[in-house]
Amino acid sequence: MxxxxxxxxxxxxxxxxxxxxxxxxxxxxxxxxxxxxxxxxxxxxxxxxxxxxxxxxxxxxxxxxxxxxxxxxxxxxxxxxxxxxxxxxxxxxxxxxxxxxxxxxxxxxxxxxxxxxxxxxxxxxxxxxxxxxxxxxxxxxxxxxxxxxxxxxxxxxxxxxxxxxxxxxxxxxxxxxxxxxxxxxxxxxxxxxxxxxxxxxxxxxxxxxxxxxxxxxxxxxxxxxxxxxxxxxxxxxxxxxxxxxxxxxxxxxxxxxxxxxxxxxxxxxxxKSGPYIGIGPGAHAYNGLQRQWNISHNALYVKAIQNGQCPYTEEALTIANHVNEYIMTSIRTCWGCDFDWIYKQYAIDLMATQKDYLEKMILWKLAYLSGHTLYLTNSGKLLADKIASDLFIEG
Structure with a gap:
């Protein structure tokens, strides 16, 4: 069900x-x-x-x-x-x-x-x-x-x-x-x-x-x-x-x-890696290319804004950042981690490079595949962060 x-x-x-x-x-x-x-x-x-x-x-x-x-x-x-x-x-x-x-x-x-x-x-x-x-x-x-x-x-x-x-x-x-x-x-x-x-x-x-x-x-x-x-x-x-x-x-x-x-x-x-903006001290933003986060200090935040400045730090995301963040979030959800989508977007074939690991996850009943989409079982969800990190790519 x-x-x-x-x-x-x-x-x-x-x-x-x-x-x-x-x-x-x-x-x-x-x-x-x-x-x-x-x-x-x-x-x-x-x-x-x-x-x-x-x-x-x-x-x-x-x-x-x-x-x-x-x-x-x-x-x-x-x-x-x-x-x-x-x-x-x-x-x-x-x-x-x-x-x-x-x-x-x-x-x-x-x-x-x-x-x-x-x-x-x-x-x-x-x-x-x-x-x-x-x-x-x-x-x-x-x-x-x-x-x-x-x-x-x-x-x-x-x-x-x-x-x-x-x-x-x-x-x-x-x-x-x-x-x-x-x-x-x-x-x-x-x-x-x-x-x-x-x-x-x-x-x-x-x-x-x-x-x-x-x-x-x-x-x-x-x-x-x-x-x-x-x-x-x-x-x-x-x-x-x-x-x-x-x-x-x-x-x-x-x-x-x-x-x-x-x-x-x-x-x-x-x-689902959609864009968003964060307003206020400590808030984060993402536009598909970069991540930004505001200073986590109320007084310094107010002072900067009063001077017409947005006090944020910015990070340009690499391909590895994009792929790993998608794995980390998608694997936690009901629609799973779509390896086809990763391949089409970034030419990275996790189905091939992680074949042995995926077979172990399925054997241990921690995950299952439907097509090329990976879903976690309830037992796998208890280990979601570890499984995601094991699937991360380097770079």
Missing amino acids: THLYQHNLMPLIQAQTKNHAGIYLHIPFCKQACYYCAFHFSTNLKLKSLVVEAMRKEIVLRQDYLKGMPIASIYFGGGTPSLLTLEEIERLLNQVVQSFPIASEAEITLEANPDDLTLEKLQGLRHMGVNRLSIGIQSFNDQALHYMNRAHTSAMAQNSIAWARTAGFDNLNIDLIYAIPGMTMLDWHADLTQALLLAPEHISAYCLTIKPKTVFGHWHAQGRISEIDESLTAEQFERTVAICSQQGYLHYEISNFCKPEKYSRHNTNYW
Whole structure:
């Protein structure tokens, strides 16, 4: 059944992402630091209004970057975009609309934390054109939320979903985290069950990775916490796939599940190597030839923009960069890694050069081929990064 979903979903995704681009707006502020987070953010909100105004100016300065390509998705990420006032969000959104051609029925997503949401705020967001919410619930277990230093409770999370429905949102994503240190299979099953009872159109279930420059990373280095056993992590992932599939969700990327036609257009554009521009401190951009990333320092970002400069670093991509990034992203998705496409684009025949490795992956039931497209099995998805790196080309 999963195999059929892959082939039914692929044309739909390809048709709706072709010749379109995305805009990502990075809001680098949080109420408090989650202990697992390694993204660029600040809990000091003193520069918030200045950063918003600088982002508006950057939008104008960068309006030619995508060469007039229609914008199919606008994504407010972070950080915590829901910390912004309705007026600040509207100013940014209006500037995007004034500066770029927006495709009809564009997806406009805002990441939000439950503790920032009220019915009034949600109604305001829906009224200004935000049509998709990604709510960072992470867990419905109050003890786990406290352990991760989240600012909301399970009750707030459930209320935020109810208010979003009342406000007219019919495209909701719930973020969840599994493999939290100390999390049992029963704990994860309870979180997943509660999420499904709320019937979101999309679920993002992320495996917690302990990263060095985080509170969890420091605790891990000190021996205060340990990552959970790999076999339990695998069991939690496999349970997620099984239960979500039973409930009619398409497993279209390793961490992402959606009801039919409710995939994230913005993230799908990333995974299919589509062009996008990133606005704000720490944001990234890609136009098919180069990658750029803004300075991850709020004050220096504001100062540069006020002086009419865009403070980014640029990298021209080699053929190896293009091929390896395609392998890394495509292998995680339901439409797989198309070796024919790589050969037609770059004259690199991975089917020949990686023949022995591919045969091993298939023998070990980590992957399978359909034509010249490689798909990972659920077991293979647990090793996706390793398999991708093994397929990388040099150069």
